[in-house]
Amino acid sequence: MKAASALDYRELARRRLPRFLFDYIDGGSYAEVTLRRNVEDLERIALRQRVLRDVASLDLSTEIFGQKLAMPVALGPVGLSGMYARRGEVMAARAAEAAGVPFCLSTVAVCPLEEVAKAVERPFWFQLYMIRDRVFMRDLLAKARELGCSTLVFTVDMPVAGSRYRDLRSGLSGADNVAGSLDRFWQAAQRPGWAWDVGLHGRPHTLGNVAPVLSGKSGIGDFFAWLGANFDPGIAWKDLDFIRSEWTGPLVIKGVLDVEDAREAVKLGADGLVVSNHGGRQLDGVLSTAEALPPIADAVGDDLTVLVDGGVRSGLDVVRMLALGAKGVLLGRAWAYALAGGGQAGVTHMLQLIEAEMRVAMALTGVTSVAGIDRQALAGRP
Secondary structure, three states: OOOOOOOHHHHHHHHHOOHHHHHHHHOOOOOOHHHHHHHHHHHOOOEOOOOOOOOOOOEOOEEEOOEEEOOOEEEOOOOOHHHOOOOHHHHHHHHHHHHOOOEEEOOOOOOOHHHHHHHOOOOOEEEEEOEOOHHHHHHHHHHHHHOOOOEEEEEOOOOOOOOOHHHHHHOOOOOOOHHHHHHHHHHHHOOHHHHHHHHHOOOOOOOOOOHHHOOOOOOHHHHHHHHHHHEOOOOOHHHHHHHHHHOOOOEEEEEEOOHHHHHHHHHHOOOEEEEOOHHHOOOOOOOOHHHHHHHHHHHHOOOOEEEEOOOOOOHHHHHHHHHHOOOEEEEOHHHHHHHHHHHHHHHHHHHHHHHHHHHHHHHHHOOOEHHHOOHHHEOOOO
């Protein structure tokens, strides 16, 4: 099967990954209502087709946090992506660098900060959760800064983990025993290509950035136990002063769905925010990001840079999100599927598809630059 669109990589990923890993990428929380809303609400946004607008020259470039981008997208943070392909975070970072867009490394990546920094020449972004252990956070932020990370994406919508039932059914979580290990081993054995390339030759499979506090433990159960014990449900806006004091570069607050919370991010002095519901993986039944985005963009205006994620599967979706008020889009599942389905070449191809689809959407809506994409490009104008 050859991927003709970014969405085709989902099927390639399903065929190549063990079930417990595919479901981790593909699934959401509870009944996955918000997961579906993210896609469906975005698909319902109608673009306004225009004609005879002289679209011979199109400019997809933009600037975000002082960084010139070839197009207004970034590879957002995706946990465990080093399990989707051999040293997957390195592959994704290289693909993003070649395409002229940012890559954001997750706290819970397989490849640590040092490994990714050695693999690329340009600065990349780093994502962090609020962890109880402030010494660990301080040390990790210092390391990210020393290694040249340019932007911190601070995720705030996970004081507790959402209930992801697909992970329970697949054996990824809640089954850290002999039976669970045997089940995962059997699933891996049914994907011999993955077992050989990633399972055997993609080691180490530790979570590089948190390995120092796992005391040598590397099992899936150890990972989930550490997360459960170290997420800080007592986090409040005042606690973000700690982050501001430890990070002097651009600070982006990820996980905002409410206008009042967006205003709090402005008061904090954040440089940007990401309108996000964690890909439908946290509180099920909340607004889709396409629905939440316009009032947030209107409320904060130019006080900070508004980014968005959730449900974006094509270049048309990127144009829709820009028209709704975003300045840039973080891709998540789109690049995770591509990585699992085609490695670094898959991520490169996915980004090429996104760019080509953006060009078509811009030309047929009569817009010649990213800066010119606004609600005039929408037929319904939310």
